[in-house]
Amino acid sequence: MSYSSRTGAQALVESLERAGVETLFGYPGGNVVDIFGFLRNSKMKFVLGRHEQGCVHMADGYARASGKPGVVLVTSGPGATNAITGLATANVDSVPLVLVSGQVPLSQIGTDAFQEADMTGICRAVTKHSFLLKSADEIPQAVAEAFYIATRGKPGAVVIDLPHDVQLQKTSAQYPERISLRAYHPDTAPKPRAVAELARLINSSNRPIFYAGGGVISSGAADDLRALSSKADIPIVTTLMGLGVIEKTSTHALGMAGMYGTEAANIALAEADLIIALGTRFSDRMTTTLKTKGKIVHVDCDPSSIEKNVSVNLGIVADIKDLITTVSSRIKPNSHTSWMKRISQLKRSSKNKVRKFKTSKIHPGAVVEAVAEAASDDAIIVTDVGQHQMFAARYYPTPKPRRFLSPGGMGTMGFAIPAAIGAALSMPNEKVVALIGDGGAQMTFNELKVASDEKLPITFIVFNNSSLGMIERMGEDSFVGNFSNPDFVMMAKALGLKAKRVSLVEELKSAVTNAVKSSHPSLLEVIVDADAKI
Numbered sequence: 360m361s362y363s364s365r366t367g368a369q370a371l372v373e374s375l376e377r378a379g380v381e382t383l384f385g386y387p388g389g390n391v392v393d394i395f396g397f398l399r400n401s402k403m404k405f406v407l408g409r410h411e412q413g414c415v416h417m418a419d420g421y422a423r424a425s426g427k428p429g430v431v432l433v434t435s436g437p438g439a440t441n442a443i444t445g446l447a448t449a450n451v452d453s454v455p456l457v458l459v460s461g462q463v464p465l466s467q468i469g470t471d472a473f474q475e476a477d478m479t480g481i482c483r484a485v486t487k488h489s490f491l492l493k494s495a496d497e498i499p500q501a502v503a504e505a506f507y508i509a510t511r512g513k514p515g516a517v518v519i520d521l522p523h524d525v526q527l528q529k530t531s532a533q534y535p536e537r538i539s540l541r542a543y544h545p546d547t548a549p550k551p552r553a554v555a556e557l558a559r560l561i562n563s564s565n566r567p568i569f570y571a572g573g574g575v576i577s578s579g580a581a582d583d584l585r586a587l588s589s590k591a592d593i594p595i596v597t598t599l600m601g602l603g604v605i606e607k608t609s610t611h612a613l614g615m616a617g618m619y620g621t622e623a624a625n626i627a628l629a630e631a632d633l634i635i636a637l638g639t640r641f642s643d644r645m646t647t648t649l650k651t652k653g654k655i656v657h658v659d660c661d662p663s664s665i666e667k668n669v670s671v672n673l674g675i676v677a678d679i680k681d682l683i684t685t686v687s688s689r690i691k692p693n694s695h696t697s698w699m700k701r702i703s704q705l706k707r708s709s710k711n712k713v714r715k716f717k718t719s720k721i722h723p724g725a726v727v728e729a730v731a732e733a734a735s736d737d738a739i740i741v742t743d744v745g746q747h748q749m750f751a752a753r754y755y756p757t758p759k760p761r762r763f764l765s766p767g768g769m770g771t772m773g774f775a776i777p778a779a780i781g782a783a784l785s786m787p788n789e790k791v792v793a794l795i796g797d798g799g800a801q802m803t804f805n806e807l808k809v810a811s812d813e814k815l816p817i818t819f820i821v822f823n824n825s826s827l828g829m830i831e832r833m834g835e836d837s838f839v840g841n842f843s844n845p846d847f848v849m850m851a852k853a854l855g856l857k858a859k860r861v862s863l864v865e866e867l868k869s870a871v872t873n874a875v876k877s878s879h880p881s882l883l884e885v886i887v888d889a890d891a892k893i
Contacts, residue, residue, distance in 0.1 A: 367495030368393040368526040371459065372401050374502035377534040380430045382406060382421060382784055384414040388434020390461030390474065390523045395432075406784065406809065411438050413777040413806040415445025419454050420778030423764045424739055425785035426577070428455040428509050435461040436474030439520075440481065444771060446516045447485035451768030452600060453577060455514040457505045464524035465493060478520040487515035488543075495528035500535055507538045512545030513661040514577055547660045549677035549685050556673055557635070557656055557682075558689035564633035566653070566698045567593045570616065573600030573767070574638015574659060576760040580680035581605070584637065587687050592695045594702050596624040598639050599752055600767045606758040613702065617645040619749040619893055623709035627702060638679045641668040642768065658682055720888035721867055723747055723822055727754040729871035730792055730820065738790040738875075739764065739782050743775035743799035745829040747822040749893040751794050773802030776819065780806060783815040790816070792875060797823045797844050804850060810880040811855030818874045819856070819882040821847050824889040851882035862886035 365373075371394055375383065383403045387395045398405050408414035411433045418429025429449070433442050439460040449456040463472040482489045488508050490501045498521070505517040561567055575584055581604045588595050588611045595605045596616040605612045616624035628634060632653040639645070639659070646668055654672040657665050658679060665674035675682060716725035727750050730740070736758045742748040742765040757763040764782060766774040779793035800821050810817050827842055851858035857879050861870040867885070874883040 372397040385432035390435040409805040411441035416777035417781035420781030421785040424782035450516040455509040456516040462522040489518040495530035547678040567633040568631040570636040571601040572598040572639025578679040583683040603760040623705035733872040733875035741779040745796035772799035858882040860884040
């Protein structure tokens with residue numbers, strides 16, 4: 360078929376291929392059926408999820424693990440609205456993602472047509488941008504612009520809403536060779552004056568500390584930050600999204616800060632005379648515990664993040680990697696002997712206060728430590744949301760970037776199972792282990808069929824404490840309704856996975872090791888101590 364006679368549907372598939380898409384997640388429906396007709400012979404691998412929310416979380420996990428944009432195709436109406444939670448999760452955590460949603464024909468928009476939903480209006484609060492295409496001629500350009508917007512500046516989610524009749528129109532429009540948007544051209548080059556002031560502050564401080572967020576990882580600056588930390592003898596604390604920036608066993612590592620962070624990290628931030636915050640939003644999980652009299656420098660590629668939640672002494676809009684590379688040559692080699700002595704003291708004190716996991720019941724922290732012993736440094740850990748997530752954040756070593764994937768800003772239950780599938784598809788040579796609470800597991804358990812169908816050797820570990828632990832602990836036995844669990848082992852086996860349950864402390868280590876070493880999709884249900892608190 361020549362370019363002059365191809366349909367909008369075919370132009371979309373070609374454009375996605377030109378954008379470099381290798382894996383496409385999605386679910387078919389009436390208003391995208393013509394697009395699916397061209398996927399059969401596409402170079403892209405199509406992965407059929409079992410629910411649109413799961414499809415978007417798969418694309419999210421794919422992007423977090425690989426650094427490449429995740430891409431999703433869904434139909435109109437409920438297909439599109441089911442994707443909203445996934446879009447919001449990716450967007451708030453700055454994950455590059457492009458979703459194509461079908462739409463009713465242009466003439467039916469606004470008529471309450473069957474499976475019509477105003478995606479442009481709905482997505483306004485949960486995406487960076489959305490397109491409503493009105494001509495097949497717009498498709499190649501819109502696809503190119505969507506990927507440009509999703510990946511430039513602060514990464515995020517972009518939606519292309521594509522009416523059914525536009526998919527059937529003929530077009531000769533081709534994918535552009537270059538993209539330049541006058542209305543969106545992020546300037547993330549560090550300004551010389553700001554670089555000079557940052558260098559002055561670091562060189563003159565006695566108790567400096569780096570506060571590293573997810574922006575350090577997404578900009579590929581983890582190695583640069585570790586090198587600068589070593590050169591200037593500056594400790595590093597991280598956010599949840601920044602885990603993996605520095606190995607927790609490092610002399611300069613203090614672990615995660617904030618509400619569920621380590622005591623050492625929070626006290627060090629309070630005592631620092633200079634906090635250099637890199638690629639973080641200063642969310643409420645941090646600011647509720649942030650008490651400092653020191654100066655604050657905030658570096659982020661998104662100008663709206665600066666001074667949004669905390670007052671700072673110096674705000675710098677810049678790409679984190681560019682900023683560290685530029686400022687590093689101006690930083691003098693240093694040795695903060697007394698400050699690092701205090702850091703070591705805080706780490707020892709914090710470690711001594713950690714409760715040992717020697718109880719008659721399996722402690723969630725012991726499960727995390729068993730996974731850490733069984734998995735290699737390259738293993739990818741994916742968590743859901745809840746107490747298990749915080750135990751993982753505290754006790755898993757996370758030695759490398761993009762090896763700890765967890766929903767941050769939205770706190771989305773149901774994330775881990777599909778996100779682990781996406782991560783495994785993006786990094787086929789790495790082991791993926793999903794840590795899941797018994798509440799979150801029931802939200803997207805159906806996606807385990809995808810892992811089975813694709814024969815992905817993912818290990819899914821369900822922490823079963825027969826409660827919605829995080830919520831109950833918030834108000835000390837808060838009312839959560841009638842919560843009970845199904846038989847996770849039987850359900851997993853029904854979906855094609857190997858599955859086992861463990862409830863005895865003495866059997867935990869071998870059970871976790873066997874599950875992690877398995878070359879098949881497998882699930883391990885662990886009956887954990889319901890009274891364990893993070």
